[in-house]
Amino acid sequence: MAKIPGFFSLKHFLVLSLALNVSLVMRVVFENEKQGPVFGFCLSKLRGSLMADDQASQRTLQATPSSWAKTQNSLAEVKDDLERVVNLDHGDPTMYEHYWENMGERTTIVIRGWQSMSYFSDIKNICWFLEPELAKQVVRLHKVVRNAETEGRHIVVGTGSSQLFLAALFALSPKEATEPISVVSAAPYYSSYPTMTDYQKSALHKWAGDSRIFNQMGPYIELVTSPNNPDGFIRHSCVNRSGGAIIHDLAYYWPQYTPMTFPADNDLSLFTVSKSTGHAGMRIGWALVKDPEVAKKMTKFIELNTIGVSKDSQLRAAKVLEVVADSCVQSGGSEFRESFFEFSYRLMAERWQQLRETVNNSNGIFSLPEFSPAFCQFHGRDLEPQPAFAWLRCRDDIEDCESYLRGFKILTRGGKHFGASTKYVRVSMLDRDENFRVFLKRLSAIR
Amino acid sequence: MAKIPGFFSLKHFLVLSLALNVSLVMRVVFENEKQGPVFGFCLSKLRGSLMADDQASQRTLQATPSSWAKTQNSLAEVKDDLERVVNLDHGDPTMYEHYWENMGERTTIVIRGWQSMSYFSDIKNICWFLEPELAKQVVRLHKVVRNAETEGRHIVVGTGSSQLFLAALFALSPKEATEPISVVSAAPYYSSYPTMTDYQKSALHKWAGDSRIFNQMGPYIELVTSPNNPDGFIRHSCVNRSGGAIIHDLAYYWPQYTPMTFPADNDLSLFTVSKSTGHAGMRIGWALVKDPEVAKKMTKFIELNTIGVSKDSQLRAAKVLEVVADSCVQSGGSEFRESFFEFSYRLMAERWQQLRETVNNSNGIFSLPEFSPAFCQFHGRDLEPQPAFAWLRCRDDIEDCESYLRGFKILTRGGKHFGASTKYVRVSMLDRDENFRVFLKRLSAIR
The missing domain is CATH 3.40.640.10 (Type I PLP-dependent aspartate aminotransferase-like (Major domain))
Known part of the structure; x- marks a missing residue:
């Protein structure tokens, strides 16, 4: 057995060992929950992860300095070719590709030449x-x-x-x-x-x-x-x-x-x-x-x-x-079997958290709608909406928010198309991760 | 060697044997042509079979008693549950299923869950x-x-x-x-x-x-x-x-x-x-x-x-x-590789021949349009049209051809829908073989 340095007593070692065990046990539980080998209906599968989601959602509303710093650190890694146009005008739901890739061949369909020919x-x-x-x-x-x-x-x-x-x-x-x-x-x-x-x-x-x-x-x-x-x-x-x-x-x-x-x-x-x-x-x-x-x-x-x-x-x-x-509804296993709505709920929650943090730190240039939570029969608890589009508002002195953002090569759809003020734009929250992060990075750089 | 009865000379036997050989050789040639292992561009592939088709087409126009008898014999085998409705109102092109079945997996497509997601x-x-x-x-x-x-x-x-x-x-x-x-x-x-x-x-x-x-x-x-x-x-x-x-x-x-x-x-x-x-x-x-x-x-x-x-x-x-x-355009092989247009041309020719024979033997109850041949750049020779629909006309004393045929549980689309006389109906020539043959059988029984 390796020699223990003199400033460590056996008690110290025991406490350290116990802490390590507790941390490892918690990690195993958390990983299991994330990977989804939980039996029964999604409701129960979702509850565990939604506890974490809900905390995230509360963090979003509070927009604590630490989570904002974390978002900023993560955005610092985003490579932004400033020539690139970030198009969030349409609600092209390419965000979901990642889930379906992870699901592998489960949704693969094979159609043969003689099938489905009739009207x-x-x-x-x-x-x-x-x-x-x-x-x-x-x-x-x-x-x-x-x-x-x-x-x-x-x-x-x-x-x-x-x-x-x-x-x-x-x-x-x-x-x-x-x-x-x-x-x-x-x-x-x-x-x-x-x-x-x-x-x-x-x-x-x-x-x-x-x-x-x-x-x-x-x-x-x-x-x-x-x-x-x-x-x-x-x-x-x-x-x-x-x-x-x-x-x-x-x-x-x-x-x-x-x-x-x-x-x-x-x-x-x-x-x-x-x-x-x-x-x-x-x-x-x-x-x-x-x-x-x-x-x-x-x-x-x-x-x-x-x-x-x-x-x-x-x-x-x-x-x-x-x-x-x-x-x-299916029981899990060693393969990737995360519930579709668990995955997509989590991704939307993460994106909304990051967007709210960015908007909250924009010195009032931008603002977003605030939603009240309601009880979700599917998830089994109170939750807030996290829509597919962000209805972003520019500060009063910016007359045309769509044109303003276009100046930063961010394409959105202006409020007038929706029968509303040009101070608003609609921003797709469903684009690929890379595009969404470049959008956040550019938005957070606007002061 | 088995003893030859006295009323047969050796000459008789030789003639019989030669006739048998010629018939076998012709059958081999015909079968090869049908199976289609012919090299080169379709034009050349088609020419051979079109010789036969063209003869068939000429036979159609002449409607010889022998080909009509053949059609009749073949229709005699068709089982017709008289309660069944033969629906040739729509141009549902199910006739083609057979070709695509024969082509096996060549047109099979596989689409994975994460493909083609974007608008x-x-x-x-x-x-x-x-x-x-x-x-x-x-x-x-x-x-x-x-x-x-x-x-x-x-x-x-x-x-x-x-x-x-x-x-x-x-x-x-x-x-x-x-x-x-x-x-x-x-x-x-x-x-x-x-x-x-x-x-x-x-x-x-x-x-x-x-x-x-x-x-x-x-x-x-x-x-x-x-x-x-x-x-x-x-x-x-x-x-x-x-x-x-x-x-x-x-x-x-x-x-x-x-x-x-x-x-x-x-x-x-x-x-x-x-x-x-x-x-x-x-x-x-x-x-x-x-x-x-x-x-x-x-x-x-x-x-x-x-x-x-x-x-x-x-x-x-x-x-x-x-x-x-x-x-x-591909060269042939032992597999089924018949040109799509060779197959479908032949099938249409056969159906039109049978329909024309049936109509020609209807004692004037029915008639069909007559088409002039024209030179086909694709097939490389003069050919007659053989449309996807038959524009069938009833005799003058039958006012409403659609209703008349409905009496025989044959559904067609009446002339008035096409801005024409009710003496006409449009009949799909593209239905499954079984349906088309029941249609012919019922039509040929109308006197």
Whole structure:
């Protein structure tokens, strides 16, 4: 045995040894938790890591000097070629690539030359081009996540939720009216709504602006995006009278972005894989529709628009949704099996923490919305929203925040596109890690 | 040696033996030709089999009693559950499944979970959601088949050619006009054109009917489908004045349906995999567009409509087009390597021969269009069209051919949908073999 120096007693050695043991035991427990070999439903898997997340979230709000210093140190390592344009204008969800790489071959699909050749998928279904396997996985995932009621609903698949939005406008617009129906949404609203409503110059529907100040008589369609794009707040109908139909755009109503307070129970809700799993290139969305007549009209729209929806992408989407649900309910092992929503919640929390720290240290040049926590049925505790977009505000003396940031080669989408002030910009929080860190570094250098 | 009966001389035996040899040699040659281990470019591969095909085609026109008897014998074997509905209303191209099964794994694609996640495919291209590999294979196939000029064209990909048709209407309609632009096509025209033009009640464009009788002043858009759906004839512009834009719908301008007389050299042509390779479930079409401003507007339409086109299906389509071109130019081997257009030409020829024989023996109840042969640049000889649809006419005393055939549980699409007489129906020639044979059997039983 090696000789112990004279200034160490045996007691000292025992205390040191015990401390080492405790630290090692804690590390093993923590690592196990991170790697996810926990049995049972995600709820229990998530609780452990959410304790840490919640502390992180509280740190975010406090923005302690030590965590800010840590962020600064980490940003110091980021290489920033100042010529490079950081494009955070679109909500391209490339952040998720990392998770799917780690999941290896679990979502790999193989399609053979003679498969999926027909136009038809399920001729007995109202939506005759809906692949039954996708329908099955959509229902399963909503049940696991508890974000939407699927009982008594018809599923209509679309080429992304954009096509479903147009299909819903078509289905809900009276066909024989003398005037086009008014389409409204509370500002700030998704920047594409006005153009998508009006680009065909349709006599069926016309954009009528902010629902908060809408006071025309007659029927209307209200678009309720919740959590909202661009600002992340939970939304409800604003038009305080009857005679309206509501399209609920729930693209962001998933556990990584906002607490799952209740399963959505609407007449017509829209979802998309682009923002739920990150597979924007698939162009797959789905609508949950209560009224079969509305589902029929939406199906007719898609038939006239594109004669159905890519079967290849529907089958791939079904596989991805299946693996997401599996990642929540399956027992772990030595392989990478982190729950999809655990991973994405943690990543969003980390990004929001870093962004809030950066904004808090901007000497008031920038500010961000503040959210109240709510109880999340999926995660099983109070949590704060951490939206897919940051609705960033510039100080009063900066008239046009979009132009201001463009001066630093940061591309964002200015407030005017969303029916709001040019002092605001929408910034994607879903880009690849490298881009997001360069963005933070540039933002933190602005004084 | 077995004893020869007395009424046979040695001479008799020699003649018999020689006849047997000749028959065996011919059979070997024919089988080789069918299996296709022929070297060199498809042109030469096809010539051999086309000799036989051409003879078959001539036989068709003559409808000899012997070939008709053969068809009858073959139909006698078809099991027909008389309760079954034979649906030939849609042009579902399931006939092609057989070829792709025989091609085995050559067109199999594997897509991993982290691939094709972004919205973007090629941000330097006007059509920023077009996969470069699809663009490459589109150009290559047009060069191999010689059916369209691709030099100086922009490729715009769409969710089937339906979406591209709508995108083209949008791009070619004046945005600030006081009146919607007239959209016309010569009757019989594709049954979906009127509804697709008008279903959104757009102030940009309106359906104005048969181009042959169109006499309004002002700008117009003419739809030229060639070969035409439903009747298979080659089409040219009908409106005899300037001020019009033309959309060429060339979905059927492929060597299995019609002679490739020249490479199409239009301002705007539409193609689709649905009818070229049979992959309707992919929902992939492409436009060849001369004017970059038109290509930009079409791209904008698709952006607002569906934010791009499924990447999964684009990549699958690229693989299928590559294998089709390969099948034309690669040398053979012991494996199944029949040229795609050789297979599909032969199958269409066989079906048209059988249908013509059946119609010719219908005591005048039915009749079909007659086509003139033309020189095919791809096949290298004079050939007759054999369209994807049969434009079947009922005898004068049958007012409604669609209803008449429905009485025999045969679903077709009646002439009125195409702006033509109810005495006509459109019958899909692209269904699975079993369905097509039951159709023939029922048709041949109608006296």
